[in-house]
Amino acid sequence: MPKRVDHEDRRRQIAAAVRRIAADRGLEGVSLNEVAAEAGISKGFVQHYFASRDDMLRFAATTLRGGIEERIATPLRVRDLLVALLPLDDAGRDDALVANAFLVRALKDPEIAGHFRTGHGLLRDAVAALIAAAQADGDLAQSVDPAAEAGLLLALVAGLGDAVLLGYQTGDEAIALIDLHLSRIAA
Incomplete structure (x- = not known):
């Protein structure tokens, strides 16, 4: 056969x-x-x-989203999801390096850029939903716009991820900055 x-x-x-x-x-x-x-x-x-x-x-x-989706599948809190996006271990570091390599390619390739836009949109929506849930639980200030804050938090994590990759910030320092920002929007 x-x-x-x-x-x-x-x-x-x-x-x-x-x-x-x-x-x-x-x-x-x-x-x-x-x-x-x-x-x-x-x-x-x-x-x-x-x-x-x-x-x-x-x-x-x-196929880039696979590793990221695995890491963010279980977090139920905003902080946990943001920390899961940082390159804190070998798998996270590899995912970040590959994503950065493809990001450069996406600047010239509309099809790859489309995959990035779709993935970012899904991630932004997931963070915004967690922010809204945290507001409903009384953990985050009601004045926070979930969609806008999700964009800010993802930009923060992207910059911190690059800083960790380049070695001018440790993972612990990056997490501390996420915590600092989240404390500013806490209820």
């Missing part, structure tokens, strides 16, 4: 290899040969699933 192949799973395996290379060497290090070697398959196999490097990168960009 012929072996049944899950083509979508194979594409995801190739995308995972792209992300590993991007985390280590940036997108400059991503080539069909390097991806094939990282995935443990032939270059022809990669080409079977992706007609070009651009196609491969665009597909890999669609």
Whole structure:
């Protein structure tokens, strides 16, 4: 009986290899040969699933949210979600490095930029919902606009994440700044 192949799973395996290379060497290090070697398959196999490097990168960009969604799936409080977005461990650091590599690519690639906009919108909505819930519980001031505050908090976390990646702030210092900001909007 012929072996049944899950083509979508194979594409995801190739995308995972792209992300590993991007985390280590940036997108400059991503080539069909390097991806094939990282995935443990032939270059022809990669080409079977992706007609070009651009196609491969665009597909890999669609898979970026996976790691982030795993980390933010359980937080029920604003602070916990914001801390989960910081690159505080190896997985978070890799996700941040890959996202930053793709961010540069998104500036020139409208399809990848669209994935970023969609992901950011979903994340902003999740933070805004947690803010509204915290207001209903009496933890955050009623004067806070959940949508606007979600935008500010995500900008804060993005900047703090870059600071942690670059080593001019520790994870503990970044968390302390999140706590400081949240204390300013507490009820």
